[in-house]
Each structure stands twice: as structure tokens, then as C-alpha cells.
Amino acid sequence: MSQRHYNLFDKLINGADRALRTLTPDTQALTREVPQVSQPDNSEALSDQERKHSAGLMRVNHAGEVCAQALYQGQALTAKLPEVRQEMELAADEEIDHLAWCEQRLNELDSHTSVLNPLWYGLSFSIGAGAGLISDKVSLGFVAATEDQVCAHLEKHLQQLPTSDYKSRAIVDQMLIDEAKHAHSALDAGGARFPAAIKATMSLVSKAMTKTSYRV
Numbered sequence: 633m634s635q636r637h638y639n640l641f642d643k644l645i646n647g648a649d650r651a652l653r654t655l656t657p658d659t660q661a662l663t664r665e666v667p668q669v670s671q672p673d674n675s676e677a678l679s680d681q682e683r684k685h686s687a688g689l690m691r692v693n694h695a696g697e698v699c700a701q702a703l704y705q706g707q708a709l710t711a712k713l714p715e716v717r718q719e720m721e722l723a724a725d726e727e728i729d730h731l732a733w734c735e736q737r738l739n740e741l742d743s744h745t746s747v748l749n750p751l752w753y754g755l756s757f758s759i760g761a762g763a764g765l766i767s768d769k770v771s772l773g774f775v776a777a778t779e780d781q782v783c784a785h786l787e788k789h790l791q792q793l794p795t796s797d798y799k800s801r802a803i804v805d806q807m808l809i810d811e812a813k814h815a816h817s818a819l820d821a822g823g824a825r826f827p828a829a830i831k832a833t834m835s836l837v838s839k840a841m842t843k844t845s846y847r848v
């Protein structure tokens with residue numbers, strides 16, 4: 633079977649399409665349904681303060697997924713080996729569900745996605761493309777280190793989300809499982825293990841993103 637080869641122009645158009653769909657609400661097709669909850673939905677019982685707090689945390693998670701899309705797209709653009717490129721594109725596809733689940737939950741909580749998402753997309757895309765230009769090993773290592781940090785964030789969010797916000801908790805539970813899998817597969821594919829100093833710098837950057845996205 634012949635495989636289609638994309639030139640730089642095709643890739644740029646595809647990248648622009650993906651960026652627009654990431655940043656425009658209701659434009660992503662789900663491959664998996666929103667994680668179900670066993671308890672009856674009691675979102676109505678959440679106090680205004682709890683609802684606001686849940687929305688802030690889910691907005692941070694949504695912004696994180698925007699960053700993941702951009703990072704993987706940037707990396708796919710500059711990855712050297714075709715299998716690494718494919719791995720990045722597959723991971724980006726899996727992240728689309730997370731993006732859509734968080735967006736849907738934000739709507740249910742009568743809230744909105746972060747107005748800063750285009751900024752996060754641009755920054756993350758550049759970082760991903762830069763990492764891919766250095767080497768596939770660094771690029772994959774960056775995925776592993778990023779996903780580790782995302783897992784740490786999600787674990788913190790599970791402690792902070794109102795206990796009765798079953799729907800948000802079910803989404804975060806499933807995301808945690810998926811992100812841990814992404815971190816493992818990036819290392820298995822040959823990713824470098826990043827030193828603690830680089831991880832500490834990355835965590836400063838992600839703190840800026842989480843602090844601002846919680847509010848706006």
C-alpha cells in the first residue's frame with residue numbers, strides 16, 4: 633500500500649487547521665465518550681464557590697491540553713524519524729479527547745476556556761518544534777518530563793476538586809491514567825531522562841500557566 637508523503641506546505645496547512653480546531657470550541661471529534669460516573673450527577677448541589685473552584689481547575693486542565701496539542705504538533709513537524717513523527721501524531725489524537733472532555737465540563741459548569749490559550753499554543757508549539765530540532769531523543773524526553781508534571785498536577789487537582797463533583801473527578805481520573813501511559817511510551821521509544829534541574833525550570837513555566845488559567 634502506498635503511503636502519502638506530505639511536503640512542507642501540506643504540513644503547514646495541516647498544522648494551521650489543527651491549531652484552529654484546538655482553539656475553537658466544539659470543533660473536535662471525540663474518539664472516546666466522556667468518562668462515566670457511577671454516582672447520580674449532583675452538579676446542581678455544588679455551591680457557587682465549589683462550582684467556581686471546579687471550573688478554575690478544569691480550565692487549567694483544558695489549557696494544559698491546548699499546550700499538549702501544540703507541543704506534539706511542533707514536535708511532529710520537526711521529528712527526524714517517521715516513526716517518532718507518527719508517535720507524536722497519535723499522542724496528539726489521544727489528547728483531543730481530553731481537550732473535548734474538559735471543554736464540555738467547563739460548559740456544564742457555566743464557565744469558559746482560558747482567554748490565554750492562543751498564547752499557550754504559540755509558546756508550546758515553539759518549544760516542541762525546538763526540541764524536535766535538537767534530536768528525537770530530547771523531543772521524546774521532553775514529552776516524558778512534561779507528562780510527569782501533568783500527572784503531578786492532576787493528582788493535586790484530585791485532592792482539590794470538591795468531593796461531590798463526580799463528573800470532573802471522573803475526567804481527571806481517566807486523564808491521569810492516559811498521561812502516565814504517554815510518559816512511559818515516550819521513554820520506551822527512546823526518550824532521554826531529563827535531569828532534575830531542567831524539570832525544575834519546566835515546573836516554573838507550568839506554574840505561570842496554571843496560576844493565570846485558573847483565573848482567566
Ligand SMILES: [Fe+2]
Nearest residue numbers: 697700727730
Ligand atoms: Fe492529555
Ligand SMILES: [Fe+2]
Nearest residue numbers: 779810811814
Ligand atoms: Fe498526554
